[in-house]
Amino acid sequence: MIKRPKYHFTPKQNWINDPNGLCYHKGLYHLYYQYNPKSTMWGLMHWGHAVSRDLMTWENKDIALALGGEYDKDGCFSGSAIEHNNELHIFYTGVNYKEIKYKNGIPLSANLNAFTPTEMHAVSKDGGMSFEKLEPAVITDERFTDKVHVRDPKVWKTKEGFYRMVLGNTEKHRHGSLVFYKSHDLYKWEYEGKWFDTSFGWGWECPDFFELDGYEVFMFSPMGAGDNIVPNISMYLTGRMDFQNFDFDWENKGLLDECSDIYAPQTFMHDGRRIMIGWIRMLHPFDGENYTGMMTIPRKLSVKNGRLFSYPVEETLSKRKEKVHEKTANEHKINIEENVYDMEISFTENTNISLYQSEKGDGFYINYKKDESILTIDRSSALNGYTGIAGYEKKDIYLPLNKKVDLRIIADNSIIEIFINGGEKSAACVMPSNEKGIEIKSSGELKCKIWRM
Ligand code: FRU
Numbered sequence: 001m002i003k004r005p006k007y008h009f010t011p012k013q014n015w016i017n018d019p020n021g022l023c024y025h026k027g028l029y030h031l032y033y034q035y036n037p038k039s040t041m042w043g044l045m046h047w048g049h050a051v052s053r054d055l056m057t058w059e060n061k062d063i064a065l066a067l068g069g070e071y072d073k074d075g076c077f078s079g080s081a082i083e084h085n086n087e088l089h090i091f092y093t094g095v096n097y098k099e100i101k102y103k104n105g106i107p108l109s110a111n112l113n114a115f116t117p118t119e120m121h122a123v124s125k126d127g128g129m130s131f132e133k134l135e136p137a138v139i140t141d142e143r144f145t146d147k148v149h150v151r152d153p154k155v156w157k158t159k160e161g162f163y164r165m166v167l168g169n170t171e172k173h174r175h176g177s178l179v180f181y182k183s184h185d186l187y188k189w190e191y192e193g194k195w196f197d198t199s200f201g202w203g204w205e206c207p208d209f210f211e212l213d214g215y216e217v218f219m220f221s222p223m224g225a226g227d228n229i230v231p232n233i234s235m236y237l238t239g240r241m242d243f244q245n246f247d248f249d250w251e252n253k254g255l256l257d258e259c260s261d262i263y264a265p266q267t268f269m270h271d272g273r274r275i276m277i278g279w280i281r282m283l284h285p286f287d288g289e290n291y292t293g294m295m296t297i298p299r300k301l302s303v304k305n306g307r308l309f310s311y312p313v314e315e316t317l318s319k320r321k322e323k324v325h326e327k328t329a330n331e332h333k334i335n336i337e338e339n340v341y342d343m344e345i346s347f348t349e350n351t352n353i354s355l356y357q358s359e360k361g362d363g364f365y366i367n368y369k370k371d372e373s374i375l376t377i378d379r380s381s382a383l384n385g386y387t388g389i390a391g392y393e394k395k396d397i398y399l400p401l402n403k404k405v406d407l408r409i410i411a412d413n414s415i416i417e418i419f420i421n422g423g424e425k426s427a428a429c430v431m432p433s434n435e436k437g438i439e440i441k442s443s444g445e446l447k448c449k450i451w452r453m
Helices: 314-319
Strands: 014-025 028-036 046-052 059-065 075-084 087-097 100-103 106-110 115-124 150-157 163-171 175-183 190-196 203-212 215-223 235-242 247-255 262-270 273-280 299-304 307-312 323-335 340-347 351-357 364-369 374-378 394-398 405-412 415-420 425-430 437-452
Touching (some): 014 087, 075 262, 115 150, 203 262, 215 299, 247 307, 307 405, 307 415, 364 405
Antiparallel strands (some): 014 028, 028 046, 046 059, 075 087, 087 115, 163 175, 235 247, 323 437, 340 405, 351 364, 351 437, 364 374, 374 394, 405 415
16 A cells, blocks of 8 residues: 655545635635545545644544535635634635536536535634535626636735735636736625636636735746646746736746646645645545545745745644655665655755665656756656656756755655755655665765754
């Protein structure tokens, strides 16, 4: 059996996808998530719920939001949370299919494009454990939006003091767009404007819009913006948004994650930090397991020179136990008891890092070629027959020439997260292996530290 992660949230059983309603409310961090309680595959979407005091260990709670009303009889799709007058308000997309048949919680036959989405509003008076559904927040106006693919409300309070909602949308399946609504009380919403860009795929899911370090950041999951191997990816744009004319003048774009196992990330603010959690996609369970999908370790976001950095929250440091390795040398060979560790490593010369290495030599490879400044991540020899990887098995990552490379690697049994140069680039990689060998070789002296976690 492939070991479960210790610090990455996984459901006890069945399917999860997007993080929803991330927030800090009444002394707890809340992680809601898309959850099918009936199957290890996507289907009847509820909001599952977990809470944490330290962002590192999560306690499972009962399902917070179930389908069943007039507008959400077939699903409570993704959305967000906002605290108001000491109560927790959530906004999500209710889904009602015209015709659908299910078997064991998985849609069997349906025209998956024949549904009506409604942007729903619900409120919790018991600290986020359960929600009372209210009237829909917004029945989207067909003059402005696609009838079907408009969803995933993200709501925030503006500097001016009113509330704004952004929805992901498509323009006739040709390109993605955003629709904005505004409200003064969270109950009455009016259409405000829209923005689109024809460069990124055919439709946008899970939009998030926020100000950070003097930039406006648009984080989204554009469908069809990737390639044939990974069509749906997560990205960011940074720039300046003119909310008078709904013109987003973006300067920089980037992948949220280099291997694209991550999808549908969401952020929230707490303690002055912009914290992000992303869904780590799995297409099906590991052999013999009964759950599908994981969440990233929460990351703190920042923007430097227009580039979005994401780096594990400081709370990860408090989970470091004893240091099991610290050495500066050309070669390192480390015996580790368990693949649950935090590693820091820096180098300038050609370097080969092999993790989860088996006796045969298969493993998770990170290879740096100095001349081309390419860091290659390659997990293809360590998949052990698992066919549920959603992102790239092998990826070349281009780094600035002639610069020292700093890596922080958090291995957590069946998932590895790699942060390059302070989080300017990152890669989360599902790893279906329990092999434990660590071997590093470099043509220059290289510094490596490892803590057990
Ligand atoms: C993204 C997504 C959202 C939708 C949800 C349904 O992964 O497709 O757009 O709300 O998942 O589970």
